[in-house]
Amino acid sequence: MTDTQTTALAIRQRAAGKRLRLGNGVTHAVLIVASLTMIFPFLWQILMSLATNAQVTSVPPTFWPGELHFENFAHVFDQLPFLNQLWVSAAVTTIRTVGQLLLCSMAGYAFARLEFPFKRTIFAIVLAILMVPPQVYLLPQYQIVQGLGWLNTIAGIAAPGIFSAFGTFMMRQFFMGLPEELSEAARLDGANHFQIFWKIMLPLAKPGLSALAIITVLASWNDLLWPLIVATDATQMPLAPGIATLTSQRSIPDYPLLLAASLLAMAPVLILFLSMQRRVIDGIAFSGLK
Incomplete structure (x- = not known):
């Protein structure tokens, strides 16, 4: 060169x-x-959340309060039974998440690997549920919960969310992607369907279970409409509808109070995200790819 x-x-x-x-x-x-x-x-x-109501509603808007009012966070506990509502939110979210992980994984495995009469028809009905707006179910769900005597209870709030058609479909797709040879080898060793599911397939389905758990936790923690209908006692409400009731207590909403309450409500989910950041990102990436 x-x-x-x-x-x-x-x-x-x-x-x-x-x-x-x-x-x-x-x-x-x-x-x-x-x-x-x-x-x-x-x-x-x-x-x-550290400003006054006048500063929040000022025109032009104020982006830096002159004095920080940390007492706004203390007022949240005066205006709301915050700890009670936090406990209800945590309990409802836990019940729904555990229920969906168990029931949706079992249903997904059955649709993916088992053969039974009207399998395709039943699965088509499950998929059809995804096309119906959830508001359509509010009245029959309320009547069922009322008949069971579960109004203003954690069971009544959590019950409709322990199973989802979306979770079933997602887990079915994941199980269909696992090698069939694993099931055949287990059957040759004398394992039944439940043993294959519990000891072999379910441990391999951790990415799918993580994605489903993340989606369920976020949906349950932020659920507003159903808890607002079924729970009228403030001490039995989750945080989302509890905070929503603050807007109806005054003719002029106390915006710093609402913002402070919202920050306190999102704190547990934010802490959970920071502590499980890698698993959360992997789960969301998995659900997006599928």
Whole structure:
């Protein structure tokens, strides 16, 4: 290679390096702006939860309160039975999550690996449930819960959410992706269907179970409509409907109180996310890919 060719190659490499650095810089700038745009409402919520109602509603808006009012968080416990509602939210979320992990995984395995009469018809009915708005079920669900005497109880709030058609479909798709040879080898060793499911398939389904658990926890913790209908006692409400009732207690809502209550309500889920960040991301990535 001549000196001229070497010089030209070096110039092209430097130009390519500059373009690559410029492209990376633009990419990082766009990501930083997008991240700030997404995190700004959360930061504004934190700041305004420490402000006064006049500062929150001021025009033009105030983005930094002159004095921080940490007592807004203490007022939440005066206006709401917060600890009772936190316990109800945790109990309902736990019951729903455990129920869906157990029932949806069993139903998904049955639809994926077992043969029984009207299998396709029953699965089509399950899928049809996904097409019906959940509001359609409110009246019959309420009548059932009322007949059982479960109004204003944790069981009444949690019962409709312990099974889902979506969870069944997702687990079925996951089990269908596992090698059939594993089941055949287990059957040759004398294992029955339940042993194959419990000892072989279920441990392999941890990514799917993680995704289902994440989706169920978020949906249950943020559920508003059904608990608001079935629970009229403030001490038996979860946090979401409990906080919603604060807007009806005054003619002019106390926005700092609402923001402080919302921050306290999201704290357990945020702590759970930070402690299980890798599993949460893997579970969401799995559910998105499927």
